[in-house]
Amino acid sequence: MPQRPGASLHAGVALRELDEEEVLAQVLPLLPADPDAVVGPGDDAAVVITGTRIVTTTDTVVLGRDWRDDWSSGADVGHKVVTQNLADVAAMGGRPTGVLLTLVADPAVGLDWVLDHAGGVGEACRAAGVGVLGGDLSSAPPGVVMVSVTALGALPGDPVLRSGARPGDVVAIHGSLGLAAAGLRLLEAGTPERHAKAVARQRRPHSPLAAGPQAAAAGASAMLDISDGLLRDGRRIARASGTVLDLDPGRLQSDVDALAPALGRAAAQACVLRGGEEHSLLATFPGRMPPGWRAIGVVRAAATGQAPGVLLGGRPCEVGGWDHFRQSR
Amino acid sequence: MPQRPGASLHAGVALRELDEEEVLAQVLPLLPADPDAVVGPGDDAAVVITGTRIVTTTDTVVLGRDWRDDWSSGADVGHKVVTQNLADVAAMGGRPTGVLLTLVADPAVGLDWVLDHAGGVGEACRAAGVGVLGGDLSSAPPGVVMVSVTALGALPGDPVLRSGARPGDVVAIHGSLGLAAAGLRLLEAGTPERHAKAVARQRRPHSPLAAGPQAAAAGASAMLDISDGLLRDGRRIARASGTVLDLDPGRLQSDVDALAPALGRAAAQACVLRGGEEHSLLATFPGRMPPGWRAIGVVRAAATGQAPGVLLGGRPCEVGGWDHFRQSR
Numbered sequence: 001m002p003q004r005p006g007a008s009l010h011a012g013v014a015l016r017e018l019d020e021e022e023v024l025a026q027v028l029p030l031l032p033a034d035p036d037a038v039v040g041p042g043d044d045a046a047v048v049i050t051g052t053r054i055v056t057t058t059d060t061v062v063l064g065r066d067w068r069d070d071w072s073s074g075a076d077v078g079h080k081v082v083t084q085n086l087a088d089v090a091a092m093g094g095r096p097t098g099v100l101l102t103l104v105a106d107p108a109v110g111l112d113w114v115l116d117h118a119g120g121v122g123e124a125c126r127a128a129g130v131g132v133l134g135g136d137l138s139s140a141p142p143g144v145v146m147v148s149v150t151a152l153g154a155l156p157g158d159p160v161l162r163s164g165a166r167p168g169d170v171v172a173i174h175g176s177l178g179l180a181a182a183g184l185r186l187l188e189a190g191t192p193e194r195h196a197k198a199v200a201r202q203r204r205p206h207s208p209l210a211a212g213p214q215a216a217a218a219g220a221s222a223m224l225d226i227s228d229g230l231l232r233d234g235r236r237i238a239r240a241s242g243t244v245l246d247l248d249p250g251r252l253q254s255d256v257d258a259l260a261p262a263l264g265r266a267a268a269q270a271c272v273l274r275g276g277e278e279h280s281l282l283a284t285f286p287g288r289m290p291p292g293w294r295a296i297g298v299v300r301a302a303a304t305g306q307a308p309g310v311l312l313g314g315r316p317c318e319v320g321g322w323d324h325f326r327q328s329r
Numbered sequence: 330m331p332q333r334p335g336a337s338l339h340a341g342v343a344l345r346e347l348d349e350e351e352v353l354a355q356v357l358p359l360l361p362a363d364p365d366a367v368v369g370p371g372d373d374a375a376v377v378i379t380g381t382r383i384v385t386t387t388d389t390v391v392l393g394r395d396w397r398d399d400w401s402s403g404a405d406v407g408h409k410v411v412t413q414n415l416a417d418v419a420a421m422g423g424r425p426t427g428v429l430l431t432l433v434a435d436p437a438v439g440l441d442w443v444l445d446h447a448g449g450v451g452e453a454c455r456a457a458g459v460g461v462l463g464g465d466l467s468s469a470p471p472g473v474v475m476v477s478v479t480a481l482g483a484l485p486g487d488p489v490l491r492s493g494a495r496p497g498d499v500v501a502i503h504g505s506l507g508l509a510a511a512g513l514r515l516l517e518a519g520t521p522e523r524h525a526k527a528v529a530r531q532r533r534p535h536s537p538l539a540a541g542p543q544a545a546a547a548g549a550s551a552m553l554d555i556s557d558g559l560l561r562d563g564r565r566i567a568r569a570s571g572t573v574l575d576l577d578p579g580r581l582q583s584d585v586d587a588l589a590p591a592l593g594r595a596a597a598q599a600c601v602l603r604g605g606e607e608h609s610l611l612a613t614f615p616g617r618m619p620p621g622w623r624a625i626g627v628v629r630a631a632a633t634g635q636a637p638g639v640l641l642g643g644r645p646c647e648v649g650g651w652d653h654f655r656q657s658r
Contacts, residue, residue, distance in 0.1 A: 038382065039488050043569075044420040044553050045386035045480075047488045050379060053367065057374035058429045058479060060467050091373040100387045102477055136477070138389050144470060148431055150387060150479040151374075159368050159376045224373050240372075 009069045009113050009145065016107035020137055023114065027137075030118040034098040034131025046133035048098060048152070055094035055153040059085045063145040071187050074113040076203040077147060078120025080277075085151035086128050087207035087225040087279040093160040093216025094153035096128055096209065101135035102148040109145055117147070128209055157216055160283070164221040165241035169284040171297035174211040176201070177230060177255040181275025182263055195262035207279035211292055215283050218290040223283040229274040231319045233282055234310040245284075246311040247297035273312070274320040338398045338442050338474065345436035349466055352443065356466075359447040363427040363460025375462035377427060377481070384423035384482040388414045392474040400516050403442040405532040406476060407449025409606075414480035415457050416536035416554040416608040422489040422545025423482035425457055425538065430464035431477040438474055446476070457538055486545055489612070493550040494570035498613040500626035503540040505530070506559060506584040510604025511592055524591035536608035540621055544612050547619040552612040558603040560648040562611055563639040574613075575640040576626035602641070603649040 015023060024041075033040055039047040061067060061081045072080070086096040101121055103114065125132060133152070140146065165171075183202025186192050192199040207225060215223055222237045230247070238245045252272055259268035284299050302308050310319065344352060353370075362369050368376040390396060390410045401409070415425040430450055432443065454461060462481070469475065494500075512531025515521045521528040536554060544552055551566045559576070567574045581601055588597035613628050631637050639648065 039421070039490065043488075043490050043492075044417040045384045045423065045482070047382060047384050047421060047423075047484055049381055050383055052378055052381060053376060054379055054383065054481075055374045055376050056429060056462060056479075056481065058431055058463065058465050058477075060431050060433055060465050060477070062433060062467060062469055064470055065468055088373040092368070092376060094374065094376075100385060100479055102387055102389050104389055104391060104475060104477075133385060134387065136387050136389050138391060139394055140391055140475070141393055141473060144473050146433060146469070146475060148387075148389070148433075148465070148477045150385075150429055152383075152385065153374070155376055159372075161368065161372050163372075 008110065010108055010110055012110040012112040014108050014110055015105060015114065018111065023111065023137060026111065026115055027118045030115065030122045031132035032122055032126050034133055036097060037131060037133055041132065041134045048133060051154045053155040055089045055092045055155050056150065057085060057088040058148065058150040059088065060146060060148040072203050074117030075120030075123070078117045079124045079204040081147050081149050082121055082124035083205050083207050083279055084227065085149045086130065086209055089151050089153035090207060090209040090212025091223050091225040091281055092155065093157060093213050093223065094155045095213050096130045096151055096153040098131045098133040098152045099125060100133050100150040104138045104140045104144070104146040106142050106144055107139050108142065156213055160216045160220050160223040162222050162224055162237050162240035165237050165243050165284040165299045166221055166286060167243060167299055167301040169221050169286050169299040170289065170295045171245050171247065171284055171299060172289050172293040172295050173280055173282055174208045174293045175206065175278070175280025177252065177278060177280060178259055178268065178271030178275040180205050180277040181271040182259045182268070185263060185267060185271065195259065198259065198262065202277070205277055205279045208281055208292065211281055214290045215281065219285065219287055220283040221286050223281060226276070226278040226280050226282055228276040229320060230282065231273050231310050231317060235319055237284065238308045238310055242302065242308050244300045244302050244306065244309060244311055245297055246300050246314055249313045251296040337439065339437055339439055341439040341441040343437050343439055344434060344443065347440065352440065352466060355440065355444055356447045359444065359451045360461035361451055361455050363462055365426060366460060366462055370461065370463045377462060380483045382484040384418045384421045384484050385479065386414060386417040387477065387479040388417065389475060389477040401532050403446030404449030404452070407446045408453040408533040410476050410478050411450055411453035412534050412536050413556065413608055414478045415459065415538055418480050418482035419536060419538040419541030420552050420554040420610060421484065422486060422542050422552065423484045424542050425459045425480055425482040427460045427462040427481045428454060429462050429479040433467045433469045433473070433475040435471050435473055436468050437471065485542055489545045489549050489552040491551050491553055491566050491569035494566050494572050494613040494628045495550055495615060496572060496628055496630040498550050498615050498628040499618065499624045500574050500576065500613055500628060501618050501622040501624050502609055502611055503537045503622045504535065504609025506581065506607060506609060507588055507597065507600030507604040509534050509606040510600040511588045511597070514592060514596060514600065524588065527588065527591065531606070534606055534608045537610060537621065540610055543619045544610065548614065548616055549612040550615050552610060555605070555607040555609050555611055557605045558649060559611065560602050560639050560646060564648055566613065567637045567639055571631065571637050573629045573631050573635065573638060573640055574626055575629050575643055578642045580625040
């Protein structure tokens with residue numbers, strides 16, 4: 001693999017050689033301002049002018065669990081943690097507007113890594129038209145690096161919950177399936193060259209942020225982003241809605257085909273069905289889907305004695321996916 | 330010291346024996362809902378109805394750096410991290426309305442500790458009339474426990490910044506000085522019985538939240554909460570305002586006197602001047618102070634060649650205080 005500039009966690013000047021204000025003086029210029037912020041970073045709190053309904057969410061990544069230093073640069077990690085937070089705002093039908101950024105790091109971590117990371121956060125925020133409102137910088141025990149982001153967004157209409165899917169609705173996806181998980185497998189296998197795009201998506205996932213509010217405006221009945229796998233996240237909609245999501249394996253075939261040459265067919269299928277970190281949007285629509293969405297199944301009523309859940313071609317399936325504490329896949 | 334119920338980090342059922350949903354099912358009932366939340370915890374993001382100006386801030390605590398397991402229970406940690414975030418909202422003149430709560434913990438941590446912690450978060454939120462909007466639960470490397478809170482608040486008027494202090498303003502404090510730092514010293518010395526109230530404040534600091542919006546309404550020109558010590562935080566106002574804050578040692582004498590019997594006079598004075606984690610409010614007023622505030626100094630113009638900063642009885646002083654990365658006091 002090519003050397004990634006700025007990727008080394010412990011090179012150069014360490015954080016412990018600087019005080020907090022010196023670090024912030026270098027980090028803040030890398031982060032875009034929020035044009036709606038009356039007060040940005042540097043005071044006790046930020047002040048932002050909003051609509052009267054705001055969407056807010058928070059998500060955290062931890063070195064060694066959510067990323068590996070030899071696989072992802074600081075900028076990659078910044079991109080990823082911002083994207084996964086903004087995806088949650090979009091999945092409610094919201095338009096992301098601002099983030100708060102917390103870095104908790106071993107003081108032995110290099111300033112270069114921190115600046116590379118802040119550059120990635122800034123880039124992802126700018127691409128989404130989002131400003132950085134504030135944050136926190138803290139030290140951690142040796143070896144620990146953790147980034148936590150809270151995102152805020154505006155909600156133009158009603159929120160799209162997980163609980164609104166109704167029998168007869170179409171189940172649809174906007175974006176790719178399985179790429180990020182395939183990239184992880186290839187990194188684990190030491191063969192990233194077999195599917196460069198998948199590896200790039202593992203490092204920097206893409207979420208179709210504008211599709212969230214568009215789906216809401218088009219009447220989506222339920223929506224979320226694929227964080228923990230199509231089957232596991234699909235089951236979340238099914239359980240919250242008290243319905244069954246019946247996915248059509250034929251509609252997922254092109255996703256599997258795209259990964260099979262690099263991974264083999266079984267692994268490609270596992271990535272498409274159970275791969276997390278993709279941040280594509282999964283929604284249900286009672287009527288017409290907006291452009292960019294593709295149907296992959298249908299919502300059914302749970303039969304008598306049948307638990308709400310997800311089916312594949314009408315048959316029960318092993319859901320799998322990621323659990324934080326059990327750390328099983 | 331008396332045994333503190335629920336204080337043991339690793340007793341009982343460990344997080345790794347449960348999945349995330351099982352943990353959340355026990356945690357969520359302990360947390361108050363936000364009455365303004367259209368959508369609370371459990372979906373991709375929360376949705377809250379706000380005024381058109383919101384205040385937002387985030388602050389994180391880390392086991393071993395911000396608290397010791399043998400000195401603070403999970404509930405204490407929950408109280409403290411909520412209070413320090415809400416204090417930042419109040420210090421802008423805002424009224425806290427909601428929080429997001431992130432727990433990143435070694436899977437070996439006991440569920441009992443987590444529930445005790447959530448109980449403390451819930452108690453502090455309820456006391457402040459604040460709801461829990463959502464959060465995140467993640468695993469961490471062995472030995473690591475970290476709690477991050479993001480607070481949201483409503484801003485009834487203009488924000489009170491650090492930069493508004495003007496020559497002639499009165500410098501005033503609302504609340505105690507040095508208690509939390511004194512408590513830490515007594516815990517470190519193994520003599521907590523010498524000042525039980527100080528030790529209690531170290532575990533569960535108190536911030537006069539309602540005094541923030543009251544000060545704003547009364548025309549406070551600058552405000553913050555004491556996080557890193559009176560001198561260090563005072564210097565923040567001075568530097569942001571381009572002024573000098575001249576504190577009157579005589580006005581701080583009663584604070585020193587209250588701690589001297591337990592600590593000795595020199596240590597008591599150090600706590601009052603440089604003790605952090607107190608979360609009392611420090612403000613400057615061009616006119617009359619509202620009830621509950623007491624004058625401790627005056628804002629002066631920086632003389633020619635004099636840097637903005639803090640003086641004690643007209644003389645320069647060693648500011649000290651806490652820095653996260655250098656870890657000096």
